Amino acid sequence: MTAIKHALQRDIFTPNDERLLGIVNVCKAGKKKKNCFLCATVTTERPVQVKVVKVKKSDKGDFYKRQQTWELRDLTVVDAKDASKENPEFDLHFEKVYRWLASSTAEKNSFISCIWKLNQRYLRKKLEFVNVNSQLLEELPKAEESVPSGESQSVAGGDEDALDDYQELSTREEQDIEGMMETCEYAISNAEAFAEKLFKELQVLDGANIQSIMASEKQVNILMQLLDEALTEVDTIEGKLSSYEEMLQSVKDQMDQISQSNRLIQISNTNNNKLLDEIQFLVNYMDLSKGHIRALQEGDLTSPKGIEACINASEALLQCMNVALRPGHDKLMAVRQQQLLFAELRDTFARRLTNHLNNVFVHQGHDQSSTLPQHAAELTLPKHSPLHRDLLRYAKLMEWLKNTHREKYEGLSRTYVDYMSRLYEREIKDFFEVAKIKMAGTSKEAKGKFGKSPDVKHTL
Incomplete structure (x- = not known):
């Protein structure tokens, strides 16, 4: 504290013709802020003025500066909060109440004692001291009280300062x-x-x-010149520091912008990757090759190779139409167009397949090659294995038609039953006709051989 007191006296109060008599390290009660110092001072010029000065360290922390000043004559009440217990808090009542928290109770008591002595020596006003220990309010010696205000060169607490100023003779x-x-x-x-x-x-x-x-005047002038140059250099350095601070702030702003840009780029990359995944999903599961489209539109349904191509194309089309779309895909224009294309291909191929199979059924129903010849050596019904083998090639296509167009499938089934029933009826009719002929021929041969035929009734 002594070093701080000397520094404040040298840097702040000596240039203003003031003497520092009391000091206390305080902060505002109830607030966490930087500490400051309350200083009790008197002027060296007459009439003597007694002041309470608030001194605070600069933001850069390299020097002290005067922040606020009160005249002691404006002080009305000094409240020490508690006279019996150690309590570093105290209040000074000027135009308003200032509440302080000292760094220690000893510093607070010393400062309050200094205020009391200054008031007794220079002001003699009615100043109220509340909750202050009576030992701190000591009566001044009569000799000191008789000295008029402004004429005494000693100050409150002057005994200590006088001892500090006294030097023994060498x-x-x-x-x-x-x-x-x-x-x-x-x-x-x-x-x-x-x-x-x-x-x-x-x-x-x-x-x-x-x-x-x-x-020594010349040396003083040189010293003042050096001080001026030092101040100029300090101003230059402060200017450079300010420019550096502005540059650093600019760099910080640019780094913030770069960071923001990086975040936006990352978001964009993430969105692009997700979009690419969605596109790949749609392309992989909703893309029908040109060969399959050609097979569905104009594939040959008579040759084995063409039928196989149509089977593969129909299965691929059914897989594309049954793919489980993700939420929101059905709102995409491309997806809707692709679904319309699939529906059109399905209807077109179903119509082609239905027409072709209908023609096949009609052709098989009117096929005369399977009719039983009238002069056949054996009396048996014709076999339909070639017809069945021809229709087995369309089994998978019929299954596809059953899953996609139930009505067309049922219509083909009825057509097949209709024409095949006609074929079977015709074959059975021919079978009985041939059997009748053969039975009639056998009867004539037997009659010619035995002379007369027995009286037998043949019933078919």
Whole structure:
């Protein structure tokens, strides 16, 4: 605290012709802020003015600055909060109440005692001290109280400062004084002559001091010039620091923009990857090759190779139409167009397949090659294995038609049953006709051989 007191005296109060008499390290009660100092000061010029000054360290932390000043005559109440217990809190009542929290109770008590002494010495006003220990409010000596305000060079707590200002004489100074006293043998008998000699010696010393001051004026000017240059250099450095700070702020802003851009790029990449996955999904599961489209539109349904191509194309089409779309896919224009294309291909191929199979059924129903010849050697019904083998090639296509167009499938089934039933009826009819003929021929041969035929009735 002593070092801080000397620094404040040198940097703040000496340039303003003030003396620092009391100091306390405080912060505002109930708030977590930087500490500051409350200083009790008096002016060195008459009339003496007593002030309470709030001093705070600069934001850069390299020097102290005066923040607020109150006249002691404006102080009305000093509240120490508690006179019996140690409590670092205290209040000063100026135009409003300022609540402080000292770093220690000892500093608070010392500062309050200094305020009381300054009021007793210089102001003599009615200042109320509340919750203050009576030992802190000591009465000043009568000799000090008799000194008028503004005429005393001592200050509150002046006993301590006077001891600090007092310096013992050195050995050489003692010898000089003793020599001067020895040369004045008449000092005791003639006090006036001794005083006159002392006055002359004092004038000589004053002249020497003046000459010394004049001789050091040049050095003082040089020192002031150096100080001015130092201040100029400090201003230059502060300007550079300000420019560096602006550059750093600009770099920070640019880095923030880059960071924001990176985040946007990452979001864009993520969206692009998700979009690519969706596109790949649609392309993989909803894309029908040109060969399959050609087979569905104009594939040959008579040759084995063409039938196989149509089977593969129909299965691929059914797989594309039954794919489970993800939410939102049905709102895409391309997906809707593809679904319309699939529906058109399905209807077209179903119509082609139905027409072709209908023709096949009609052709098989009217096929005369399977009719039983009238003069057949054996009386048996014709076999339909070639017809069945021809229709087995369309089994998978019929299954596809059953899953996609139930009505067309049922219509073909009825057509097949209709024409095949006609074929079977015709074959059975022919079978009985041939059987009748053969039975009639056998009867004639038997009659010619035996002379007469027995009386037998043949019933078919």
